[in-house]
Amino acid sequence: MAFTMRQPFRLTSTLGYVSKSAFKSTPIRAFHHSRPAANFFTSRANTPISTLAKARNAFRQSRTYIQQTSSPTATAGNLGQKLLIGGAMFGGTLIALNVIFNRETREDGGMPPYERSYLNDTFMHTGLGVGIIGLSARAMFQSGFTYRLMATNPWIVMIGGLALSVGTMMGTRATDPSNYIQKYGLWSAFNVTQGALLAPLLFMAPPALIARAGLYTVAMMGSISFIGATAKQEKYLYLGGPLLAGVAIVAVSGFAPLVLPATAVRTLAFTENIWLYGGLAVFGGFTLYDVQKILYHARMAERGVIRKDAVNESISLELDFLNIFIRMVQILMMQQNRRK
Template sequence: MSFTLAIRAGPARLASRASSQLPKAKGSMSSGPAAAAAIRAFHQSATKNTFFTSRAVTVTLLTGGAIFGGTLVAINVVFNRETREDGGMPVFERAYLNSTFMHTGLGVGIIGLSAYQMIQSGFVYRIMATNPWVFAIGGIAISMGSMFATRAIDPDNYVPKYAMWTVFNATQAAFIAPLMTMAAPALLARAGLYTVAMMGGISFVGATAKQEKYLYIGGPLLAGAAIVAVSGFAPLVLPVTAVRTLAITENLWLYGGLAVFGGFTLYDVQKVLHHARLAERGIIKKDPVNESISLELDFLNIFIRMVQILMMQQNRRK
């Protein structure tokens, strides 16, 4: 089951918020010279930010490496524990789950590195200068197209499958890159650690629960994701004067989204184990790349909300 819908509204909102921070050039932003001047001025000012200093970049990369390494340790220590009532997780299921999480970690790493390169090259500032609707609709089209193409390619056809998977991850990087320019590296590291901790805990529950115990929650979670997605688009269609309504939709997007995608993590882990049993019987082929896509989207949705919540808390202290 694909849960792409709900991840789109948030980055669209981030792009809209980021674009409001662009320096205003004289005249209309639609004119070529004015737009170029605004992008150039914003890029020059952003390079002075501590995010782009060598020390901050080093801290960010080291933290990302630590998170990735911690994830691998968690996979081997937590998911390999024999905690089920029926004698523990079967070897085939364990290996399939480990492979899926390895691909998930690799995908998240590709997204992070791609987002960093987009920032360094100035591509992200051109994204910020575009219309939020153009950014959202275009991003959705490319992301969904690459995701469906990845899922449709046979797992034995490695080269095109991994190529489309990389394109999919690159489109996700374009969505989170604006967020990385608005948050400090320390805050991003905290959000990453909180996300890993939350997903690790929920995944442990899903991996050690009885077989197919939580697969029934897929339908209700999909309905919840649709509601969260609609709340994410609210700032683009509601007037600024609707303060109370916007505050409600903001909380629904943040905290409701955390609950929904936490539930999706639980569902997706059990779905991976269910597919492992089907693959063992020869009903379907093993495809950890396809399995990892849903978990990557869960990670990104939780991470984005963690960053926004931490930024809100930081602003309240000022």
């Protein structure tokens, strides 16, 4: 199972200081002290100070008006350019991944109806779970509930949230699918706890950046899921062992800032890259593995070996989504900070 319960949020207090006075008050020069050749300026020395101040304020207001009218156009252009670049990037990624990893397609001529239905039910529950996580995180952020909890003791909140998350996840997996009320109640509680762990991220990233990260995550997981669904049966199930080893390395690199001294700058930068980009690769591989595992479970459920349980299958994909999404947000924040 994917390493999913770690949410390394570092709430940093980085406030920008802006100067309060754009124009400092300076004494006004008297133009009658200038050279005799510029006598036509001499009449402006008799102009009252209030008139000069009014003219200067009028100029500032006109300049502010011009900037405000031109800024939405520039913002819209930048947004459209970013969306175009993002769509082209992920479209190229989908084609490249399909060519490299999907050369051997299914031998049965396509996906059977039972497997297709099982996979669609799992994706539907995954989307519902991600929606519950997003709505609960936004509600906790807007109400200030997360801020008050983090202000009391962040470690207790994180440890308690992880304990609740693990407990509700294990309870959901252990509940029989026929017990709908308990099953969906524990599943909803699990999603709410994930939203509580994700809510502090909203304090650090602007909404536009979070929306972009969500779009990139959906595109990445969608392309990988397409490959896993159309590839040869059980082709990528062997990735379970190597992925567990990779996620262990990613987890250790995430705890490196707690162990290494602050002077080891290069080592900390190296471990951070492992946690970010290595984590993207690992959880992208887990997405591929989980999709093929879902199809394998569908074949077993069709033969009556196991019970059909789309809720349990969706938990793995939800956790893959969260881990990829968090890393996408951090990468976009790093790129935004470099531009400043």
